[in-house]
Structures are given as C-alpha cells and as structure tokens.
Amino acid sequence: MNILIIEDENPAAARLKRLLQARLPEAEMHGNLDTVQSSIDWLNTNPEPDLIFCDIQLADGISFEIFQEVDIKSPVIFTTAFDQYAIRAFEVNAVDYLLKPLDPDALEKALEKFRSNQIKTTVDITEIKSLLQSPSKKYKSRFLVKFGEKIQSINVTEAAFFYSESRATYLQTHAGKRYILDSNLETLENQLDPDEFFRINRKYLISPDSIEEIYAHSNSRLKIKLLHSKDSDVIVSRERVADFKNWLDK
CATH class of the missing domain: 3.40.50.2300 (Response regulator)
Structure with missing residues (x-):
C-alpha cells in the first residue's frame, strides 16, 4: 500500500x-x-x-x-x-x-x-x-462561564484577550475580570472573528482594544503592554510581527 x-x-x-x-x-x-x-x-x-x-x-x-x-x-x-x-x-x-x-x-x-x-x-x-470562502460564516458571539456557583453568559465584545496559564485557558474582560474556559487557544482562534482577535504567540489571543502600549523588542520582535494583564513580558512572536502590524493597520 x-x-x-x-x-x-x-x-x-x-x-x-x-x-x-x-x-x-x-x-x-x-x-x-x-x-x-x-x-x-x-x-x-x-x-x-x-x-x-x-x-x-x-x-x-x-x-x-x-x-x-x-x-x-x-x-x-x-x-x-x-x-x-x-x-x-x-x-x-x-x-x-x-x-x-x-x-x-x-x-x-x-x-x-x-x-x-x-x-x-x-x-x-x-x-x-x-x-x-462562503461569506456567511458565523463566529462565536458568547461564552458560557462559571463564576463561583453561578453560570453566566459573557458576550465576546466584553473580552479583552484570552490567554493560557498552567494548562488552563482564561477569558480576560475589559472590566478586569477573568473567567476560566473549557476551550484551548487553538479552538478559540478558529471560533473568533480574525478581524477582532489576533494570536500573537502561543499564550495570548488579543483584541486591539486590549493594547495599552507597544514597544520595539529584541530580535525584531514587539513587546506589548496589555490592559489588566499582570504579565509584563507579552511578546509578539517574530514570525507573527508582520501579520500583527497588518492586522492593526486595517
């Protein structure tokens, strides 16, 4: 065979x-x-x-x-x-x-x-x-999350960025709250509108409104300061820098 x-x-x-x-x-x-x-x-x-x-x-x-x-x-x-x-x-x-x-x-x-x-x-x-290439593709608009004993629906417009940490995936809102999700970043990347969210590295999938500042970094990379993020070293992977700039420049 x-x-x-x-x-x-x-x-x-x-x-x-x-x-x-x-x-x-x-x-x-x-x-x-x-x-x-x-x-x-x-x-x-x-x-x-x-x-x-x-x-x-x-x-x-x-x-x-x-x-x-x-x-x-x-x-x-x-x-x-x-x-x-x-x-x-x-x-x-x-x-x-x-x-x-x-x-x-x-x-x-x-x-x-x-x-x-x-x-x-x-x-x-x-x-x-x-x-x-069908234009009628539908992207995810809401997430069902658990917060304590409560289950609530979070609109995707409330999401500032998504990130992975300690084998878990989190949704961080513009209001500074975070919720754990069942999905991984690979799944989310396919479910979300690529005009609204960009995968900058293995750990982060971000919206443009989540970006507070952008700095030039070593090896032709970029460093980003995200609103409500405790991570001070959010780096755009070198191979994604050009696409990231195009995404922001739409």
Whole structure:
C-alpha cells in the first residue's frame, strides 16, 4: 500500500506518519511534499498512490491547485485547520477530512472509511472552494462561564484577550475580570472573528482594544503592554510581527 503525504508543516507530517505507521505498518509512505509544484511534479512522474493525505494551505499556495493540474483518481483525506462550518464543503463532496491537531480516533475512522471504499475518488474543487470562502460564516458571539456557583453568559465584545496559564485557558474582560474556559487557544482562534482577535504567540489571543502600549523588542520582535494583564513580558512572536502590524493597520 502506497500513501502520499502532502503537508508543509514538518511536525504535523511527522505526527501523521507516526500515527499511520502504528495502524498500517505495511504501508510505504511518500513525502512529505510541502508545495503545490512539488506535488504536481511527483504525481506526474510516479504511479498513483493508494491514498493521499493532503493539507489545504501549502508553502506556495492552496492544494486545490494540484487537482486542477492533475487528474487524480486516488482517494483523498484532507487535513485542515478550517472550522466546522467550512468542513461542510468536504461533507458535500463525500471526501474525508481530519481537523488539526490530528486526533488518533478520527484518523482511525477515516482509515475505516477508506478500507470500506466510502471515500470518493473525485473531488469537486470548485464547490469546495466556494463553500470554504462562503461569506456567511458565523463566529462565536458568547461564552458560557462559571463564576463561583453561578453560570453566566459573557458576550465576546466584553473580552479583552484570552490567554493560557498552567494548562488552563482564561477569558480576560475589559472590566478586569477573568473567567476560566473549557476551550484551548487553538479552538478559540478558529471560533473568533480574525478581524477582532489576533494570536500573537502561543499564550495570548488579543483584541486591539486590549493594547495599552507597544514597544520595539529584541530580535525584531514587539513587546506589548496589555490592559489588566499582570504579565509584563507579552511578546509578539517574530514570525507573527508582520501579520500583527497588518492586522492593526486595517
């Protein structure tokens, strides 16, 4: 059995390979291919694999471009960080998908679908792209939180920023109150409007109104002073600085 992995994030590709090797020890894996062009070149010069795992966002573009250039007959399982609304695109086409970070149980279910021939070998790229770009996407507007013995609803407009600390995730309000949440920052990043909240590093997801001051910092990074934050060293990761500036400059 030959499996092709198209994935531009090396840690994600390595995790996928480990999970597959544990479940399909006899399989021969190819890749990971990290660009649209390298994937097209490989598919044009090699026999078709039995199964393809394909990320959507690659180093040089969107993987859908591969399907526009190559007539692929192999079953495809997409790996994606898109939220549940966008996933409707894949359900419509009856191809399979896995949300990142990959869950072992979800991978097992996808492989079962593959073994039972329930995954189509034709992909309607036009329809998938249309649904993924749908303007009617709805972002989270409220959070149900527990405060002492009370349960209350917090409107997302009350949130100044979200942060992780000691394996817990907190919502900090503009009024200076904080509430613990069940979600992690990765989930919140997909649920919240990207125009209103930006992930500056592994620990913080912030709104523009939460920023009190911004300073230049070492190694081309930025240092931020957040309202109602006790953390004096809130640093924008170097690889996120350019996107952060663009986000603020809208």
